Amino acid sequence: MKPEEKEFLDQIDQHQNIVHKVCRMYTDNKDDHEDLFQEVLLQLWQAYPRFKGDSKLTTWMYRVALYTAISRRKKKQRIISEGIDSTAYEYYENQDPYRYENLRMAIETLSETDKALVILYLDEKPYKEIADIMGLTETNVGVRLNRIKKKLKEILVTR
Known part of the structure; x- marks a missing residue:
């Protein structure tokens, strides 16, 4: 494993609660939560080489997670508006x-x-x-x- 991969995984492990909070707020069920979590992790991984430390790592993680969740939600709402039903999601279990x-x-x-x-x-x-x-x-x-x-x-x- 490359050092930057190890560093990224350590940071994600330490701050994954941020991603889970965002995923809980923007998903309807456990499967969607897991899908969004993976999507956010992918976006974080792809953007990590460009993270220069201009802000705190957690600030950057929130930004990426929220923008990913909002974008995904907008896509889902377009599908819902075409006739697919949405269900309520669990919050603060x-x-x-x-x-x-x-x-x-x-x-x-x-x-x-x-x-x-x-x-x-x-x-x-x-x-x-x-x-x-x-x-x-x-x-x-x-x-x-x-x-x-x-x-x-x-x-x-x-x-």
């Missing part, structure tokens, strides 16, 4: 199912970009890192997250 099912359903109403912002926010990323991952300003992240929180609160109160 080890938590109170009723509470998080309502939150999951509320998050599902958001745009793909807003979902990505919520994932990062729920993962307690600082606004600066969210801004770096999403290609936004810190101010824009704050404004959008406040709007998202308000929207989610309104949705959850009406349920």
Whole structure:
């Protein structure tokens, strides 16, 4: 095994929870989760030689994972709009199912970009890192997250 392959595999092993979080948010079932996980790993592997360390490795991994998941989801939505049904996916498996099912359903109403912002926010990323991952300003992240929180609160109160 080449040294860069070993380094990549070590990094993935250490931070694979990032990829799994994104996959849980953007998939409907275990098979889709595994497929998306493999797709993200492939994208990370292909992009790894170009990673120069301008941002933290985890920031870069989130960016690649989110863009891959969003792109895949858009392709899937095109298929769904042509007549294939979609099912709800599991979210935060080890938590109170009723509470998080309502939150999951509320998050599902958001745009793909807003979902990505919520994932990062729920993962307690600082606004600066969210801004770096999403290609936004810190101010824009704050404004959008406040709007998202308000929207989610309104949705959850009406349920």
